[in-house]
Amino acid sequence: MSTATQSNPYQLTAEQKRFYHENGYLLGLPPIYTREEMARINAELPHLLALLEPGETTKDIREWHETSTYLYEIGMNPKILDLVEGILGPNFYLWASNFFIKEPHSMSTVGWHQDSYYWPMAPNNSVTVWLAFDDVDEVNGGMKLIPGSHRGGVIKHRRSEQTSSVLTLELADGTDFKADSAVQFRLKAGECSLHDDRAIHGSQANPSDRRRAGLTLRYSGTNVKNDLSVNPNFKAYMCRGVDEFKHNPYGTPPKQRYGRPAFKPVSNEEAGKA
Known part of the structure; x- marks a missing residue:
């Protein structure tokens, strides 16, 4: 006797895949974590923040999934991997993680940009998962x-003169795109969005009384090769499938709960084309 199985809500439908490939993003996904689970994850975050050195900020928590099971386990969450597989196909790896945290009343902004401009990687076949640690909307940036x-395609960027921007490279003046057509992302804590590495995006300041914290996780198909002459510490962590190309060095999964890399990862600005 066989029993019916409930469909997996994290396996993207044909319509979701079509929307993503046409628009470069996806919202309205089922939560990755419950409110209670996110509360426990947030309760651990101070242990990671305690590892920051004097002069560093939360944006320096980059690629710490390589040394912290706390982050590595999030990056390898099967629900997230199901979503990513719907975009990249069966063979892909995790290679980057970054925190983007705007404290209440922060004037920090993120100018219009494309992720792929910063990355010494080709071809363009990457997806970013933006996991909300807090409720996120237009009020808190x-x-x-x-x-x-x-x-x-990838558009020319320029050095930013806007000191409130956390990025020093932004889209050059005169770039032909309509900012008024931008979609505002709204997420509850524990939910995530997906976006293409070439999609133009940015965010405003956070004048509210609420923190706006998100963890970005970057995944690429195994056909994507990193330029080790630019980012020599690059490590790939296979998520699913097989690596039929073997373009990139592998990292070793971490064993400690909280840790930071011995090296400082190449920054977006260093990797980007000035």
């Missing part, structure tokens, strides 16, 4: 993205 902008 949630991300905005311009639908379909990924289809225009």
Whole structure:
């Protein structure tokens, strides 16, 4: 006797895949973590913050999944991997993680940019998962993205003169895109969004009384190769499938709960084309 199985809500439908490839992003996904689970994850975050050195900020918590099971386990969550597989296919790896935290009343912004401009990687076949640690909306500086902008290729960036921006490279003046068409991302804690590495996106300041914290996780198909001459410490962590290309060195999964890499990862600005 066989029993019916409930469909997996984290396996993307044909319509979701079509929307992503046309628009460069995906919202409205089922939560990765419950409110209670996110509360426990947030309760552990101070242990990671305690490892920051004088002069560093939360944006320096980059690639710490390589040394912290706390982050590595999030990056390998099967629910997240199911979503990613719907975009990249069966063979892909995790290679980056970054925190983007705007404390209450923070004037920090993120100018319009494309992730792929910063990355010494080819071809373009990467997806970013943005996991909300807090409720995120237009009030506390949630991300905005311009639908379909990924289809225009990688655009020239310039050095930013805007000191409130956490990025020193932004889209050059005169770039032809319509900021008023941007979609405002709204997420509850424990929910995530997906976006293409070429999609134009950014975010405003957080004048509210609420923190806006998110963890970005970067995944690429195994056909994507990193330029080790630019980012020599690059490590790939296979998530699913097989690596039929073997373009990149593998990392060893961490064993300690909290830790930071012995090296400082190449920054977005260092990897980007000035």
